[in-house]
Amino acid sequence: MSDRRVDHLLRIIWMAYEKEAPELKAIEKEYGNDDFSEVLQLLIQEKLVTVKGDEIQFTAQGKRAGEEIIRRYRLAERLFADLLEIPQSDYEWLACNFEHILSPEVTDSVCTFLGHPRVCPHNRPIPQGKCCVSFVNDVKPLVQPLTTLSLGQKARIVYIFPVHKKRWGQLHQFGVFPGNTIKLIQKRPSYVIEIGGTTLALDDEICRDIYVKKLMD
Ligand SMILES: [Zn+2]
Ligand SMILES: [Zn+2]
Structure with missing residues (x-):
């Protein structure tokens, strides 16, 4: 399947599904180009979706x-x-x-x-x-959880998974957000990082949600 328009429409339908049960009209609007009917026909031909009335459904292959x-x-x-x-x-x-x-x-x-x-x-x-x-991998991650750092390693926060979002407000005040540099200074009995001149103890759970990129010094 090399048609970009097919890929594009598939993604639009997928994202519509995430929000609500998608209606054809809403999808057409989101798709935004006037070849909508033509591309939709392609999707149907390739058995990626089925359309009944105003409802669109993925086939297993389409999914x-x-x-x-x-x-x-x-x-x-x-x-x-x-x-x-x-x-x-x-x-x-x-x-x-x-x-x-x-x-x-x-x-x-x-x-x-x-x-x-x-x-x-x-x-x-x-x-x-x-x-x-799978655990077999040739590529070394450039970005990894804070827990994988060695002691004394400096790293920059790249992103944080908002799984434990409620607890983030507080950490944010200490500068724990993407772009800032941290240094891991303790792993046991709990994780301690240095950030902006202060030290901060963090839960293991939270540390696994903080993804960092190692900095060379
Ligand atoms: Zn996104
Ligand atoms: Zn992966």
């Missing part, structure tokens, strides 16, 4: 294809937003192009490189790939 495309798109978002720090207005367009050019192998490399992120910068789920469940 797999949608999962792949959304995975590529959101990994690209993660890459552009967190690592390259490209502003949102630009990275959404980039991710849109990126989703068409990543091969499955490269996608898994990007995922590994990013430490197998579970959500995109908008906090929407990234479907897992083979790389996320």
Whole structure:
């Protein structure tokens, strides 16, 4: 399936599904181009979706294809937003192009490189790939949980999974947010980091949600 428009529409339908049961009209509006009917026909021909009245449904095959495309798109978002720090207005367009050019192998490399992120910068789920469940990997992650640092290692916070969001307000005050530099100074009995001249003890759980990039000094 090399048609970019097919990929694009698949992603639009997928994202509509995440919000609510999608109606054809809403999807057409979101798709935004006047070749909507033509591309929808392609999707139907390729047995990716079925349409009954105003309702659109993924086939099993379509669901797999949608999962792949959304995975590529959101990994690209993660890459552009967190690592390259490209502003949102630009990275959404980039991710849109990126989703068409990543091969499955490269996608898994990007995922590994990013430490197998579970959500995109908008906090929407990234479907897992083979790389996320297997432990055999040739690519060393560039971004990894804080817990993997060695003592004395300095690192920059790249992103934080908002799983334990309630507890973040407080940490934010101490400067625990993306872009800031930390140094790991203790692992046992609990994690202690140095940040902005103060030391801070953190729960293991929280540390696993903080993804960092090692800094050379
Ligand atoms: Zn996103
Ligand atoms: Zn992965």
